[in-house]
Amino acid sequence: MEQNQKNEAPPPAVVSGGITRQSDCAESVPEPCGIIIFGASGDLTHRKLIPALFHLDQGNLLPDQWYVVGIGRTAMDDEGFRKTVAQSLEALPAARSASPSPRNAFMSRFYYLAGDSHDPEYYPFLKERLIQLDQNNRTGGNRLIYLATPPSLYSEIIGQLGTAGLNRSSGKGWTRIIIEKPFGADLESARALNRQVRAAFREEQVYRIDHFLGKEAVQNILFFRFANTIFEPIWNRRYIDHVQVTAAERLGVERRAGYYESAGALRDMFQNHLLQLLCVVGMEPPASFEAEAIRDEKTKVLRSVRPISAEEVDRFAVRGQYQAGLIEDRPVVGYQSEPGVAPQSHTETFAALKLYVDNWRWQGVPFYLRSGKRLAKKATEIAIEFKQVPHLLFKPLFSEKIEPNTLVLSVQPSEGISLTFQAKRPGAKLCMGSVTMDFNYHGAFQVPSPDAYERLLLDCLAGDPMLFSREEWIDWSWSILAPVLNRWKESAASSLPSYEAGSWGPKEADELIERDGRHWRSP
Known part of the structure; x- marks a missing residue:
């Protein structure tokens, strides 16, 4: 009798709305x-x-x-x-x-x-x-x-x-x-808004929302990193060559031209979404799975990001604006021809940054961040590329380039994790190639992921601020971007590259990473 009970399957998950409730994963009402x-x-x-x-x-x-x-x-x-x-x-x-x-x-x-x-x-x-x-x-x-x-x-x-x-x-x-979001339009306006908020509300009452943090795939990065021992020992400068964070959209500005004209890609995507993803990947293990412990570690990451001086902006930042092109074989107009956009607009619809996190774990490891509209594919992902092996046994007999191990954390449109590594192909003695192991959320759990706003609303109602931004995080995020925004404002008309809709952005973005002997991966 006892043996049969041990072999019983766990109770099935109960899908309620989008959030899954299980006997050992109960949500608090x-x-x-x-x-x-x-x-x-x-x-x-x-x-x-x-x-x-x-x-x-x-x-x-x-x-x-x-x-x-x-x-x-x-x-x-x-x-x-x-x-x-x-x-x-x-x-x-x-x-x-x-x-x-x-x-x-x-x-x-x-x-x-x-x-x-x-x-x-x-x-x-x-x-x-x-x-x-x-x-x-x-x-x-x-x-x-x-x-x-x-x-x-x-x-x-x-x-x-x-x-x-x-x-x-x-x-x-x-x-x-x-x-x-957006919480402010630059460092000064964000600080002014925080002062106004502080005058009326205590910090513990304030929930600055970023819907990216409510996505299951983003939350899972914490569990993936801190609940599994096989990756944490190599999650550092000794084994990781670089990190790429991509948030690509096929859509144009749609009905948001009024907002986008005053924002641009850097304000719209980097100050919140992409820097949040950088923090989740780069943070140190928190002392506990509590809101303030996790938010402390995320803020420490931003405090460690190497400042970009005004003189170095052109080396560490690239922008671009989409021109007419093809999306899924359908012709689309350029940004300046979109309804509500100024004919001579200098607003960037693409941006890319190279950042360094100057601390013990990440010293010397570049983080490449890019985001844009009217790109070749809709995809948001974090790609962690590992260093090559120190001594390649097969080099005298294997002339092809061996691709590095790459761990990809996919946020959207499909949520999952993939690991690419080398394996011997069947046949010849030295026939080798890249293979990929894939984990897909929907395929593994057979339930749809809840919408991010479900998670965030429920957390706020329960008084859990873990997935929300504190005042100091907002301040540091704008501090990182301030030199870039100021430089681009000064040179609005003189240095705005263009890229064809349906491509992966301007050639200057490729040059940003290729100068370091690397290349952007295709999601």
Whole structure:
């Protein structure tokens, strides 16, 4: 009897929304709360936040008592807002297949308060409405404020929340605020915004969100590194030749030209996403799997990044702008011909950096980072290339170049890990070639990965800041990029290379890495 029990398979995973719950991997359900969304009529709310909340609700990962108040300038009442929520749910297979009862119960939790967030007189009305909803829903005054608005509104909303006393909850309740990226446009504006945030909220209340950190593949890097002994001993300068971080998109600017014209690739992708990936790969083992221990180590990585002086920018940074070309055999226009883009725009749609982390582990190992729009393929990955063997036994008899061992951590569109190494081919005595071992998340676990916003919303509601950025991390990230941004601003018209849509970027990006005797890998 006991032997049969030992051989029993573990209980199957229960898929709830997108997050998987198992007997040994249970999620904690947050406390009752109210969720206040500024920018409730916007794209982020309806494309990401409402679906994330629905999946969490269907997975029994939200408390019994919760509500949402949408805030926006669009004139609507509660019923009107619920109709827009219903429209958002129509795009979700899980919602379409659900019976009307759970959908209706979900939508009944949504309320709306139209008004102008610029108007100081609006906030007392909001405060009164929240007190009423807290009482009706027995949430204990717990509130999550989500700024799903354009960044230009952050400062004023934060200041008004502080003035109206909405930065603190009455009694024993908590108040937290999620601030979307971009957090500032440069070092000075980020510091100014942090000062305004600090004046109204304590740091432990502030959750600066980067959706890349909510992706399963990014979270798995920590487990891959620190739960397996076979790689940690060689995760250093002695064995690793270099690291490549790529975030490539096939899409152009689409409907984001207004934002992208003032941002560009460096602000849009490097200050947050790519530097976060660098930190996860480069950090030291934390003392414990706790939020502050992990965030401490990530900040230490940025503090160790070698500064780029103004004189060295052209050696360590490359930019480019896409021209007309072909994407999947379909002709596409150049960036300057996109709707909403200035005809003589100098905004970069591609950027590449070479960075060094000057500490004991990484001294002398270059980190090459690149990101761009209208590239040959959609892919986000971290490629870790190991050094060649110190003495090649087969060199006198094997004339072909032996490819180095490469570990690839894929973030999107497919999530997984692959390891390339050398093996003997069947046949001739000295016939050798590269082979790859692949691990794919969906194939291994047979469940879809949850959307990043599900993970991040749940963590914020539970008061877990591990996957969110602290003030000092934001400060250091902008400090690294400041010399590059300043140099590019000064030489906007004189040195902006171009690249054909559907390629892998300007030739200057190839030269950046080829000067070191290396080359970009093709994802």
